[in-house]
Amino acid sequence: MSFDDQLPPKIRLLRAAAELLANSEGSAVSTRQITKLAGVTAPTLYHHFGDKEGLFDAVVSAGFEEYVAGERDFAPSGEPLEDVRRMWDNHVQFGLSQPHLYLVMFGNIRPESRPAIVADAEVLLEEMLNKAAISGQINVPPREAARSILAANVGVTLMLIAEPAEERNLELSTMTRDSMIFAVSTDTARGAAADDSGKSSVVVAAIALNAALQASHSDQLSSSELKLFLEWLHRISSSS
Amino acid sequence: MSFDDQLPPKIRLLRAAAELLANSEGSAVSTRQITKLAGVTAPTLYHHFGDKEGLFDAVVSAGFEEYVAGERDFAPSGEPLEDVRRMWDNHVQFGLSQPHLYLVMFGNIRPESRPAIVADAEVLLEEMLNKAAISGQINVPPREAARSILAANVGVTLMLIAEPAEERNLELSTMTRDSMIFAVSTDTARGAAADDSGKSSVVVAAIALNAALQASHSDQLSSSELKLFLEWLHRISSSS
DNA sequence: TAGCACCTATAGCGTTGCTATATGAAGTGG
DNA sequence: CCACTTCATATAGCAACGCTATAGGTGCTA
Numbered sequence: 057m058s059f060d061d062q063l064p065p066k067i068r069l070l071r072a073a074a075e076l077l078a079n080s081e082g083s084a085v086s087t088r089q090i091t092k093l094a095g096v097t098a099p100t101l102y103h104h105f106g107d108k109e110g111l112f113d114a115v116v117s118a119g120f121e122e123y124v125a126g127e128r129d130f131a132p133s134g135e136p137l138e139d140v141r142r143m144w145d146n147h148v149q150f151g152l153s154q155p156h157l158y159l160v161m162f163g164n165i166r167p168e169s170r171p172a173i174v175a176d177a178e179v180l181l182e183e184m185l186n187k188a189a190i191s192g193q194i195n196v197p198p199r200e201a202a203r204s205i206l207a208a209n210v211g212v213t214l215m216l217i218a219e220p221a222e223e224r225n226l227e228l229s230t231m232t233r234d235s236m237i238f239a240v241s242t243d244t245a246r247g248a249a250a251d252d253s254g255k256s257s258v259v260v261a262a263i264a265l266n267a268a269l270q271a272s273h274s275d276q277l278s279s280s281e282l283k284l285f286l287e288w289l290h291r292i293s294s295s296s
Numbered sequence: 297m298s299f300d301d302q303l304p305p306k307i308r309l310l311r312a313a314a315e316l317l318a319n320s321e322g323s324a325v326s327t328r329q330i331t332k333l334a335g336v337t338a339p340t341l342y343h344h345f346g347d348k349e350g351l352f353d354a355v356v357s358a359g360f361e362e363y364v365a366g367e368r369d370f371a372p373s374g375e376p377l378e379d380v381r382r383m384w385d386n387h388v389q390f391g392l393s394q395p396h397l398y399l400v401m402f403g404n405i406r407p408e409s410r411p412a413i414v415a416d417a418e419v420l421l422e423e424m425l426n427k428a429a430i431s432g433q434i435n436v437p438p439r440e441a442a443r444s445i446l447a448a449n450v451g452v453t454l455m456l457i458a459e460p461a462e463e464r465n466l467e468l469s470t471m472t473r474d475s476m477i478f479a480v481s482t483d484t485a486r487g488a489a490a491d492d493s494g495k496s497s498v499v500v501a502a503i504a505l506n507a508a509l510q511a512s513h514s515d516q517l518s519s520s521e522l523k524l525f526l527e528w529l530h531r532i533s534s535s536s
Numbered sequence: 537t538a539g540c541a542c543c544t545a546t547a548g549c550g551t552t553g554c555t556a557t558a559t560g561a562a563g564t565g566g
Numbered sequence: 567c568c569a570c571t572t573c574a575t576a577t578a579g580c581a582a583c584g585c586t587a588t589a590g591g592t593g594c595t596a
Contacts, residue, residue: 204472211451232444239475337545
Protein backbone atom coordinates (compact mmCIF):
# COMPACT_ATOMS: atom_id res chain seq x y z
CA MET A 57 0.00 0.00 0.00
CA SER A 58 2.18 2.85 1.21
CA PHE A 59 5.42 2.33 -0.55
CA ASP A 60 8.19 4.12 1.24
CA ASP A 61 7.50 4.46 4.90
CA GLN A 62 10.80 5.99 5.79
CA LEU A 63 10.61 9.17 3.74
CA PRO A 64 8.79 12.30 4.84
CA PRO A 65 5.18 12.53 3.67
CA LYS A 66 5.83 15.44 1.38
CA ILE A 67 8.25 13.42 -0.70
CA ARG A 68 6.05 10.33 -0.55
CA LEU A 69 3.22 12.41 -1.99
CA LEU A 70 5.41 13.67 -4.79
CA ARG A 71 6.54 10.19 -5.71
CA ALA A 72 3.08 8.70 -5.48
CA ALA A 73 1.65 11.43 -7.70
CA ALA A 74 4.46 11.04 -10.21
CA GLU A 75 4.02 7.29 -10.35
CA LEU A 76 0.27 7.45 -10.76
CA LEU A 77 0.51 10.14 -13.38
CA ALA A 78 3.06 8.15 -15.31
CA ASN A 79 1.04 4.95 -15.24
CA SER A 80 -2.51 6.23 -15.63
CA GLU A 81 -3.45 5.63 -19.23
CA GLY A 82 -5.24 8.84 -19.98
CA SER A 83 -7.69 8.53 -17.10
CA ALA A 84 -7.62 11.20 -14.46
CA VAL A 85 -5.71 10.72 -11.22
CA SER A 86 -7.58 11.46 -8.01
CA THR A 87 -6.25 12.88 -4.79
CA ARG A 88 -7.57 9.82 -2.98
CA GLN A 89 -5.50 7.48 -5.10
CA ILE A 90 -2.45 9.59 -4.46
CA THR A 91 -2.87 9.91 -0.72
CA LYS A 92 -3.64 6.22 -0.40
CA LEU A 93 -0.52 5.22 -2.29
CA ALA A 94 1.53 7.67 -0.26
CA GLY A 95 0.08 6.26 2.97
CA VAL A 96 -1.23 9.64 4.01
CA THR A 97 -4.56 11.35 4.46
CA ALA A 98 -6.07 14.20 2.54
CA PRO A 99 -5.20 17.20 4.73
CA THR A 100 -1.52 16.36 4.52
CA LEU A 101 -1.67 16.90 0.80
CA TYR A 102 -3.37 20.25 1.16
CA HIS A 103 -1.07 21.32 3.95
CA HIS A 104 2.00 20.88 1.78
CA PHE A 105 0.75 21.77 -1.67
CA GLY A 106 -2.41 23.76 -1.11
CA ASP A 107 -4.02 22.29 -4.13
CA LYS A 108 -4.23 19.29 -6.37
CA GLU A 109 -2.78 21.45 -9.09
CA GLY A 110 -0.11 22.59 -6.67
CA LEU A 111 0.96 19.01 -6.25
CA PHE A 112 1.00 18.44 -9.98
CA ASP A 113 2.97 21.63 -10.48
CA ALA A 114 5.53 20.40 -7.98
CA VAL A 115 5.77 17.05 -9.73
CA VAL A 116 6.11 18.73 -13.08
CA SER A 117 8.75 21.12 -11.82
CA ALA A 118 10.77 18.24 -10.43
CA GLY A 119 10.51 16.28 -13.65
CA PHE A 120 11.23 19.33 -15.72
CA GLU A 121 14.28 20.30 -13.72
CA GLU A 122 15.60 16.83 -14.16
CA TYR A 123 15.09 17.18 -17.88
CA VAL A 124 16.66 20.61 -17.94
CA ALA A 125 19.61 19.34 -15.94
CA GLY A 126 20.19 16.58 -18.45
CA GLU A 127 19.89 19.24 -21.09
CA ARG A 128 22.64 21.34 -19.59
CA ASP A 129 24.93 18.36 -19.23
CA PHE A 130 25.28 18.18 -22.96
CA ALA A 131 28.63 19.73 -23.59
CA PRO A 132 28.12 22.27 -26.33
CA SER A 133 29.07 20.50 -29.50
CA GLY A 134 30.61 23.61 -31.01
CA GLU A 135 27.79 23.56 -33.53
CA PRO A 136 24.98 25.49 -31.81
CA LEU A 137 22.31 24.57 -34.32
CA GLU A 138 23.13 20.93 -33.79
CA ASP A 139 22.63 21.50 -30.08
CA VAL A 140 19.28 23.09 -30.82
CA ARG A 141 18.32 19.93 -32.66
CA ARG A 142 19.30 17.89 -29.67
CA MET A 143 17.25 20.11 -27.38
CA TRP A 144 14.27 19.68 -29.68
CA ASP A 145 14.62 15.92 -29.64
CA ASN A 146 15.01 15.95 -25.88
CA HIS A 147 11.84 17.96 -25.55
CA VAL A 148 9.89 15.50 -27.67
CA GLN A 149 11.40 12.58 -25.81
CA PHE A 150 10.39 14.10 -22.51
CA GLY A 151 6.84 14.58 -23.71
CA LEU A 152 6.53 11.05 -25.03
CA SER A 153 8.07 9.41 -21.99
CA GLN A 154 5.84 11.32 -19.58
CA PRO A 155 2.79 12.23 -21.62
CA HIS A 156 0.57 12.98 -18.66
CA LEU A 157 3.05 15.29 -17.05
CA TYR A 158 3.51 16.93 -20.39
CA LEU A 159 -0.20 17.45 -20.88
CA VAL A 160 -0.43 19.03 -17.45
CA MET A 161 2.41 21.34 -18.44
CA PHE A 162 1.54 22.38 -21.95
CA GLY A 163 -1.92 21.05 -22.72
CA ASN A 164 -3.88 22.87 -20.06
CA ILE A 165 -2.11 26.14 -20.45
CA ARG A 166 -4.30 29.00 -19.35
CA PRO A 167 -3.64 32.71 -19.63
CA GLU A 168 -3.56 33.26 -15.88
CA SER A 169 -1.60 30.21 -14.77
CA ARG A 170 2.08 29.62 -15.29
CA PRO A 171 4.00 30.49 -18.34
CA ALA A 172 6.83 29.88 -15.82
CA ILE A 173 7.92 26.57 -17.22
CA VAL A 174 7.44 27.70 -20.76
CA ALA A 175 9.66 30.67 -20.02
CA ASP A 176 12.38 28.38 -18.66
CA ALA A 177 12.41 26.30 -21.80
CA GLU A 178 12.38 29.44 -23.88
CA VAL A 179 15.39 30.88 -22.12
CA LEU A 180 17.33 27.67 -22.55
CA LEU A 181 16.65 27.65 -26.25
CA GLU A 182 17.40 31.31 -26.56
CA GLU A 183 20.82 30.92 -24.96
CA MET A 184 21.74 28.30 -27.48
CA LEU A 185 20.41 30.32 -30.38
CA ASN A 186 22.38 33.26 -29.13
CA LYS A 187 25.58 31.32 -29.72
CA ALA A 188 24.40 30.60 -33.21
CA ALA A 189 23.62 34.26 -33.73
CA ILE A 190 27.09 35.31 -32.59
CA SER A 191 28.65 33.22 -35.31
CA GLY A 192 26.23 34.60 -37.85
CA GLN A 193 24.26 31.45 -38.41
CA ILE A 194 20.87 32.97 -37.82
CA ASN A 195 18.81 35.52 -39.65
CA VAL A 196 16.29 36.25 -36.92
CA PRO A 197 16.62 37.62 -33.39
CA PRO A 198 17.35 34.75 -31.01
CA ARG A 199 14.43 35.47 -28.72
CA GLU A 200 11.89 35.40 -31.51
CA ALA A 201 13.51 32.34 -33.03
CA ALA A 202 13.38 30.59 -29.67
CA ARG A 203 9.71 31.35 -29.18
CA SER A 204 8.88 30.20 -32.66
CA ILE A 205 10.86 26.99 -32.46
CA LEU A 206 9.51 26.17 -29.03
CA ALA A 207 5.94 26.69 -30.19
CA ALA A 208 6.45 24.29 -33.06
CA ASN A 209 8.18 21.88 -30.71
CA VAL A 210 5.22 21.88 -28.36
CA GLY A 211 2.76 21.43 -31.18
CA VAL A 212 4.63 18.48 -32.60
CA THR A 213 4.95 16.84 -29.22
CA LEU A 214 1.25 17.22 -28.53
CA MET A 215 0.38 15.74 -31.90
CA LEU A 216 2.65 12.79 -31.29
CA ILE A 217 1.19 12.21 -27.85
CA ALA A 218 -2.27 12.25 -29.37
CA GLU A 219 -1.38 9.42 -31.72
CA PRO A 220 -1.60 5.77 -30.69
CA ALA A 221 1.87 4.78 -29.57
CA GLU A 222 2.27 2.03 -32.14
CA GLU A 223 1.75 4.28 -35.12
CA ARG A 224 3.72 7.25 -33.93
CA ASN A 225 5.76 8.66 -36.76
CA LEU A 226 8.78 10.43 -35.37
CA GLU A 227 9.56 11.74 -38.79
CA LEU A 228 6.97 14.40 -38.11
CA SER A 229 9.28 15.65 -35.40
CA THR A 230 12.53 15.60 -37.33
CA MET A 231 10.93 17.13 -40.38
CA THR A 232 9.32 19.98 -38.50
CA ARG A 233 12.46 20.50 -36.48
CA ASP A 234 14.66 20.78 -39.53
CA SER A 235 12.12 22.99 -41.27
CA MET A 236 12.15 25.45 -38.40
CA ILE A 237 15.90 25.46 -38.02
CA PHE A 238 16.40 25.76 -41.71
CA ALA A 239 14.04 28.69 -41.92
CA VAL A 240 15.81 30.75 -39.29
CA SER A 241 19.31 29.85 -40.34
CA THR A 242 21.41 31.70 -42.85
CA ASP A 243 22.66 28.48 -44.36
CA THR A 244 20.69 28.06 -47.56
CA ALA A 245 22.34 24.88 -48.66
CA ARG A 246 19.49 22.91 -50.04
CA GLY A 247 18.37 20.89 -52.99
CA ALA A 248 15.26 22.20 -54.67
CA ALA A 249 15.89 24.11 -57.87
CA ALA A 250 12.47 24.16 -59.45
CA ASP A 251 13.36 24.89 -63.02
CA ASP A 252 10.10 24.52 -64.89
CA SER A 253 8.26 27.09 -62.89
CA GLY A 254 4.55 27.44 -63.35
CA LYS A 255 1.94 25.07 -64.62
CA SER A 256 2.93 21.48 -64.46
CA SER A 257 0.62 18.74 -65.57
CA VAL A 258 0.95 15.03 -65.15
CA VAL A 259 2.84 14.91 -68.40
CA VAL A 260 5.28 17.64 -67.58
CA ALA A 261 5.94 16.18 -64.17
CA ALA A 262 6.40 12.74 -65.61
CA ILE A 263 8.88 14.01 -68.17
CA ALA A 264 10.79 15.86 -65.52
CA LEU A 265 10.87 12.85 -63.28
CA ASN A 266 11.87 10.63 -66.14
CA ALA A 267 14.82 12.79 -67.03
CA ALA A 268 15.85 13.33 -63.49
CA LEU A 269 15.64 9.66 -62.62
CA GLN A 270 17.82 8.58 -65.51
CA ALA A 271 20.36 11.21 -64.67
CA SER A 272 20.64 10.54 -60.98
CA HIS A 273 20.86 6.78 -60.57
CA SER A 274 18.61 6.80 -57.55
CA ASP A 275 18.91 3.62 -55.55
CA GLN A 276 15.40 3.69 -54.20
CA LEU A 277 14.26 1.10 -56.72
CA SER A 278 15.91 -2.03 -57.94
CA SER A 279 17.02 -2.07 -61.58
CA SER A 280 14.14 -4.24 -62.68
CA GLU A 281 11.70 -2.09 -60.81
CA LEU A 282 13.27 0.96 -62.33
CA LYS A 283 12.94 -0.44 -65.81
CA LEU A 284 9.24 -1.07 -65.42
CA PHE A 285 8.78 2.22 -63.69
CA LEU A 286 10.41 4.09 -66.54
CA GLU A 287 8.28 2.25 -69.03
CA TRP A 288 5.13 3.32 -67.30
CA LEU A 289 6.48 6.78 -66.97
CA HIS A 290 7.05 6.84 -70.71
CA ARG A 291 3.51 5.67 -71.32
CA ILE A 292 2.17 8.48 -69.17
CA SER A 293 4.40 11.17 -70.54
CA SER A 294 3.65 10.35 -74.15
CA SER A 295 -0.09 10.42 -73.67
CA SER A 296 -0.64 14.11 -74.24
CA MET B 297 -32.85 30.69 -16.44
CA SER B 298 -33.54 28.60 -19.49
CA PHE B 299 -32.89 30.85 -22.39
CA ASP B 300 -34.64 29.57 -25.45
CA ASP B 301 -37.72 27.65 -24.57
CA GLN B 302 -38.88 27.12 -28.08
CA LEU B 303 -35.97 25.13 -29.42
CA PRO B 304 -35.55 21.38 -28.97
CA PRO B 305 -33.52 20.36 -25.92
CA LYS B 306 -30.67 19.00 -27.93
CA ILE B 307 -29.98 22.38 -29.48
CA ARG B 308 -30.57 24.17 -26.22
CA LEU B 309 -27.93 21.97 -24.66
CA LEU B 310 -25.49 22.73 -27.44
CA ARG B 311 -26.02 26.46 -27.12
CA ALA B 312 -25.84 26.45 -23.35
CA ALA B 313 -22.61 24.47 -23.41
CA ALA B 314 -21.13 26.75 -26.03
CA GLU B 315 -22.06 29.85 -24.10
CA LEU B 316 -20.70 28.55 -20.82
CA LEU B 317 -17.52 27.35 -22.42
CA ALA B 318 -17.02 30.68 -24.12
CA ASN B 319 -17.58 32.69 -20.95
CA SER B 320 -15.91 30.51 -18.33
CA GLU B 321 -12.56 32.07 -17.63
CA GLY B 322 -10.44 28.99 -17.38
CA SER B 323 -12.60 27.29 -14.77
CA ALA B 324 -14.23 24.01 -15.66
CA VAL B 325 -17.81 23.84 -16.85
CA SER B 326 -20.08 21.32 -15.14
CA THR B 327 -22.92 19.34 -16.59
CA ARG B 328 -25.19 20.78 -13.94
CA GLN B 329 -24.50 24.32 -15.07
CA ILE B 330 -25.17 23.35 -18.63
CA THR B 331 -28.39 21.49 -18.01
CA LYS B 332 -29.64 24.24 -15.72
CA LEU B 333 -28.97 26.92 -18.32
CA ALA B 334 -30.56 24.77 -21.00
CA GLY B 335 -33.62 24.23 -18.78
CA VAL B 336 -33.21 20.50 -18.91
CA THR B 337 -32.27 17.69 -16.55
CA ALA B 338 -29.27 15.44 -16.56
CA PRO B 339 -30.56 12.34 -18.38
CA THR B 340 -31.48 14.44 -21.39
CA LEU B 341 -27.87 15.37 -21.82
CA TYR B 342 -26.73 11.77 -21.65
CA HIS B 343 -29.51 10.58 -23.90
CA HIS B 344 -28.41 12.88 -26.70
CA PHE B 345 -24.67 12.99 -26.26
CA GLY B 346 -23.79 9.94 -24.19
CA ASP B 347 -21.10 11.81 -22.40
CA LYS B 348 -19.92 15.15 -21.18
CA GLU B 349 -17.10 14.87 -23.65
CA GLY B 350 -19.62 13.91 -26.31
CA LEU B 351 -21.40 17.18 -25.74
CA PHE B 352 -18.16 19.12 -25.91
CA ASP B 353 -17.17 17.30 -29.05
CA ALA B 354 -20.49 18.26 -30.62
CA VAL B 355 -20.04 21.89 -29.62
CA VAL B 356 -16.54 21.91 -30.99
CA SER B 357 -17.63 20.25 -34.20
CA ALA B 358 -20.31 22.85 -34.71
CA GLY B 359 -17.88 25.68 -34.12
CA PHE B 360 -15.25 24.05 -36.23
CA GLU B 361 -17.58 23.40 -39.11
CA GLU B 362 -18.53 27.02 -39.07
CA TYR B 363 -14.86 27.88 -39.23
CA VAL B 364 -14.22 25.33 -41.96
CA ALA B 365 -17.17 26.66 -43.94
CA GLY B 366 -15.70 30.13 -43.82
CA GLU B 367 -12.46 28.54 -44.88
CA ARG B 368 -13.96 26.95 -47.95
CA ASP B 369 -15.66 30.15 -48.95
CA PHE B 370 -12.30 31.61 -49.73
CA ALA B 371 -12.08 31.32 -53.46
CA PRO B 372 -8.73 29.72 -54.21
CA SER B 373 -6.43 32.60 -54.94
CA GLY B 374 -4.61 30.67 -57.63
CA GLU B 375 -1.60 30.78 -55.36
CA PRO B 376 -2.00 27.67 -53.17
CA LEU B 377 0.74 28.58 -50.73
CA GLU B 378 -0.95 31.90 -50.18
CA ASP B 379 -4.12 30.01 -49.38
CA VAL B 380 -2.20 27.89 -46.91
CA ARG B 381 -1.11 31.08 -45.21
CA ARG B 382 -4.71 32.17 -44.98
CA MET B 383 -5.73 28.84 -43.53
CA TRP B 384 -3.01 29.17 -40.93
CA ASP B 385 -4.16 32.63 -39.94
CA ASN B 386 -7.75 31.44 -39.79
CA HIS B 387 -6.74 28.62 -37.49
CA VAL B 388 -4.98 31.00 -35.11
CA GLN B 389 -7.89 33.40 -35.24
CA PHE B 390 -10.29 30.61 -34.39
CA GLY B 391 -8.18 29.57 -31.41
CA LEU B 392 -7.88 33.11 -30.07
CA SER B 393 -11.55 33.93 -30.51
CA GLN B 394 -12.71 30.74 -28.79
CA PRO B 395 -9.83 29.76 -26.53
CA HIS B 396 -11.83 27.40 -24.36
CA LEU B 397 -13.26 25.51 -27.27
CA TYR B 398 -9.80 25.37 -28.70
CA LEU B 399 -8.30 23.99 -25.50
CA VAL B 400 -10.96 21.31 -25.41
CA MET B 401 -10.03 20.44 -28.96
CA PHE B 402 -6.26 20.47 -28.95
CA GLY B 403 -5.14 20.94 -25.36
CA ASN B 404 -6.59 17.83 -23.81
CA ILE B 405 -5.73 15.52 -26.62
CA ARG B 406 -5.34 11.97 -25.40
CA PRO B 407 -4.19 8.92 -27.32
CA GLU B 408 -7.51 7.17 -27.10
CA SER B 409 -9.85 10.06 -27.68
CA ARG B 410 -8.32 11.87 -30.60
CA PRO B 411 -10.89 14.20 -32.00
CA ALA B 412 -11.68 13.52 -35.60
CA ILE B 413 -11.33 17.25 -36.00
CA VAL B 414 -7.58 17.10 -36.11
CA ALA B 415 -7.88 14.73 -39.04
CA ASP B 416 -10.34 17.09 -40.72
CA ALA B 417 -8.01 20.02 -40.41
CA GLU B 418 -5.20 17.88 -41.71
CA VAL B 419 -7.15 16.84 -44.78
CA LEU B 420 -8.11 20.41 -45.53
CA LEU B 421 -4.52 21.50 -45.40
CA GLU B 422 -3.40 18.52 -47.39
CA GLU B 423 -5.81 19.29 -50.20
CA MET B 424 -4.43 22.75 -50.51
CA LEU B 425 -0.86 21.55 -50.36
CA ASN B 426 -1.69 19.04 -53.03
CA LYS B 427 -2.45 21.87 -55.38
CA ALA B 428 0.89 23.37 -54.54
CA ALA B 429 2.55 20.02 -55.14
CA ILE B 430 0.98 19.67 -58.56
CA SER B 431 2.60 22.86 -59.70
CA GLY B 432 5.90 21.79 -58.22
CA GLN B 433 5.99 24.31 -55.41
CA ILE B 434 6.69 21.81 -52.68
CA ASN B 435 9.61 19.57 -51.91
CA VAL B 436 7.87 17.31 -49.42
CA PRO B 437 4.89 14.96 -49.76
CA PRO B 438 1.70 16.94 -49.11
CA ARG B 439 0.46 14.67 -46.34
CA GLU B 440 3.66 14.99 -44.37
CA ALA B 441 3.82 18.70 -45.03
CA ALA B 442 0.24 19.09 -43.83
CA ARG B 443 0.88 17.22 -40.62
CA SER B 444 3.99 19.23 -39.95
CA ILE B 445 2.43 22.59 -40.64
CA LEU B 446 -0.66 21.76 -38.63
CA ALA B 447 1.45 20.70 -35.66
CA ALA B 448 3.31 23.98 -35.71
CA ASN B 449 0.04 25.83 -36.16
CA VAL B 450 -1.44 24.18 -33.09
CA GLY B 451 1.67 24.86 -31.04
CA VAL B 452 1.70 28.53 -31.94
CA THR B 453 -1.99 28.93 -31.20
CA LEU B 454 -1.62 27.30 -27.79
CA MET B 455 1.29 29.53 -26.95
CA LEU B 456 -0.65 32.62 -27.94
CA ILE B 457 -3.64 31.52 -25.91
CA ALA B 458 -1.36 31.04 -22.91
CA GLU B 459 -0.22 34.64 -23.08
CA PRO B 460 -2.12 37.48 -21.48
CA ALA B 461 -4.29 38.98 -24.20
CA GLU B 462 -2.78 42.44 -23.97
CA GLU B 463 0.75 41.30 -24.70
CA ARG B 464 -0.01 38.79 -27.38
CA ASN B 465 2.52 39.06 -30.15
CA LEU B 466 1.00 37.87 -33.38
CA GLU B 467 4.37 38.09 -35.03
CA LEU B 468 5.11 34.73 -33.47
CA SER B 469 2.38 33.33 -35.67
CA THR B 470 3.38 34.96 -38.93
CA MET B 471 7.02 34.18 -38.42
CA THR B 472 6.47 30.52 -37.64
CA ARG B 473 3.97 30.26 -40.46
CA ASP B 474 6.35 31.66 -43.02
CA SER B 475 9.19 29.56 -41.68
CA MET B 476 7.23 26.38 -42.15
CA ILE B 477 5.94 27.28 -45.59
CA PHE B 478 9.33 28.45 -46.69
CA ALA B 479 10.94 25.24 -45.52
CA VAL B 480 8.63 22.95 -47.47
CA SER B 481 8.46 25.08 -50.59
CA THR B 482 10.76 24.89 -53.54
CA ASP B 483 10.82 28.63 -53.82
CA THR B 484 14.22 29.54 -52.46
CA ALA B 485 13.74 33.22 -53.03
CA ARG B 486 16.23 34.15 -50.45
CA GLY B 487 19.39 35.01 -52.25
CA ALA B 488 21.91 32.34 -53.01
CA ALA B 489 20.58 30.22 -55.83
CA ALA B 490 20.62 26.77 -54.41
CA ASP B 491 22.79 24.19 -56.00
CA ASP B 492 20.72 21.17 -56.78
CA SER B 493 22.20 17.90 -55.72
CA GLY B 494 20.38 16.24 -58.60
CA LYS B 495 18.64 13.77 -56.40
CA SER B 496 16.33 16.31 -54.89
CA SER B 497 15.03 17.40 -58.26
CA VAL B 498 13.94 13.81 -58.63
CA VAL B 499 12.14 14.15 -55.34
CA VAL B 500 10.38 17.33 -56.35
CA ALA B 501 9.32 15.87 -59.66
CA ALA B 502 8.11 12.69 -58.01
CA ILE B 503 6.04 14.59 -55.52
CA ALA B 504 4.51 16.68 -58.25
CA LEU B 505 3.75 13.67 -60.36
CA ASN B 506 2.31 11.80 -57.44
CA ALA B 507 -0.08 14.60 -56.62
CA ALA B 508 -1.01 15.13 -60.24
CA LEU B 509 -1.67 11.47 -60.86
CA GLN B 510 -3.99 11.15 -57.88
CA ALA B 511 -5.89 14.22 -58.96
CA SER B 512 -6.33 13.40 -62.60
CA HIS B 513 -7.40 9.75 -62.69
CA SER B 514 -5.28 9.05 -65.69
CA ASP B 515 -6.27 5.91 -67.50
CA GLN B 516 -2.86 5.24 -68.93
CA LEU B 517 -2.21 2.56 -66.36
CA SER B 518 -4.41 -0.17 -65.02
CA SER B 519 -5.47 0.16 -61.43
CA SER B 520 -3.05 -2.51 -60.26
CA GLU B 521 -0.25 -0.96 -62.21
CA LEU B 522 -1.16 2.40 -60.84
CA LYS B 523 -1.10 1.10 -57.32
CA LEU B 524 2.39 -0.28 -57.66
CA PHE B 525 3.51 2.79 -59.53
CA LEU B 526 2.30 5.04 -56.75
CA GLU B 527 4.00 2.90 -54.18
CA TRP B 528 7.33 3.31 -55.93
CA LEU B 529 6.68 6.96 -56.37
CA HIS B 530 6.06 7.26 -52.69
CA ARG B 531 9.30 5.47 -51.97
CA ILE B 532 11.18 7.90 -54.14
CA SER B 533 9.50 11.00 -52.83
CA SER B 534 10.05 9.94 -49.22
CA SER B 535 13.79 9.65 -49.67
CA SER B 536 15.08 12.86 -48.26
C1' DT C 537 -57.79 2.55 -28.85
C1' DA C 538 -53.64 -0.20 -28.07
C1' DG C 539 -49.07 -0.54 -28.61
C1' DC C 540 -44.66 1.22 -29.40
C1' DA C 541 -40.73 4.14 -29.81
C1' DC C 542 -38.76 8.11 -28.34
C1' DC C 543 -37.74 11.62 -25.09
C1' DT C 544 -37.55 13.62 -20.47
C1' DA C 545 -37.87 13.77 -15.20
C1' DT C 546 -37.31 11.94 -10.33
C1' DA C 547 -34.14 10.48 -7.38
C1' DG C 548 -29.90 8.95 -6.03
C1' DC C 549 -25.28 6.32 -6.36
C1' DG C 550 -20.42 6.59 -5.95
C1' DT C 551 -16.58 9.61 -6.35
C1' DT C 552 -14.44 13.91 -6.60
C1' DG C 553 -11.63 18.07 -4.52
C1' DC C 554 -11.36 20.14 -0.41
C1' DT C 555 -11.86 21.69 4.73
C1' DA C 556 -13.42 22.60 9.86
C1' DT C 557 -11.76 20.73 13.64
C1' DA C 558 -9.03 18.04 16.71
C1' DT C 559 -4.83 15.56 18.11
C1' DG C 560 -0.15 14.55 18.57
C1' DA C 561 4.84 15.77 18.45
C1' DA C 562 8.60 19.03 18.83
C1' DG C 563 10.73 22.87 20.23
C1' DT C 564 11.12 27.30 23.48
C1' DG C 565 11.01 30.46 27.53
C1' DG C 566 10.16 30.93 32.27
C1' DC D 567 8.97 20.87 34.80
C1' DC D 568 5.51 23.19 32.88
C1' DA D 569 2.80 26.12 29.95
C1' DC D 570 2.89 27.79 25.19
C1' DT D 571 3.37 28.13 20.50
C1' DT D 572 4.16 25.82 16.01
C1' DC D 573 4.11 22.48 12.81
C1' DA D 574 2.26 18.17 10.87
C1' DT D 575 -1.10 14.68 10.56
C1' DA D 576 -5.77 12.34 11.32
C1' DT D 577 -11.09 12.09 11.80
C1' DA D 578 -15.03 13.04 9.66
C1' DG D 579 -17.75 15.12 6.48
C1' DC D 580 -19.53 18.82 3.03
C1' DA D 581 -20.90 20.31 -1.47
C1' DA D 582 -20.34 19.42 -6.11
C1' DC D 583 -19.26 16.32 -9.62
C1' DG D 584 -20.33 12.82 -13.69
C1' DC D 585 -23.49 9.59 -14.47
C1' DT D 586 -27.64 6.17 -14.34
C1' DA D 587 -31.71 2.89 -12.92
C1' DT D 588 -36.19 3.54 -13.32
C1' DA D 589 -40.47 5.39 -14.53
C1' DG D 590 -43.64 8.53 -16.71
C1' DG D 591 -45.16 11.27 -20.45
C1' DT D 592 -45.60 12.22 -25.45
C1' DG D 593 -46.70 11.52 -30.23
C1' DC D 594 -46.89 8.25 -33.95
C1' DT D 595 -48.63 4.01 -36.31
C1' DA D 596 -51.93 0.20 -36.51
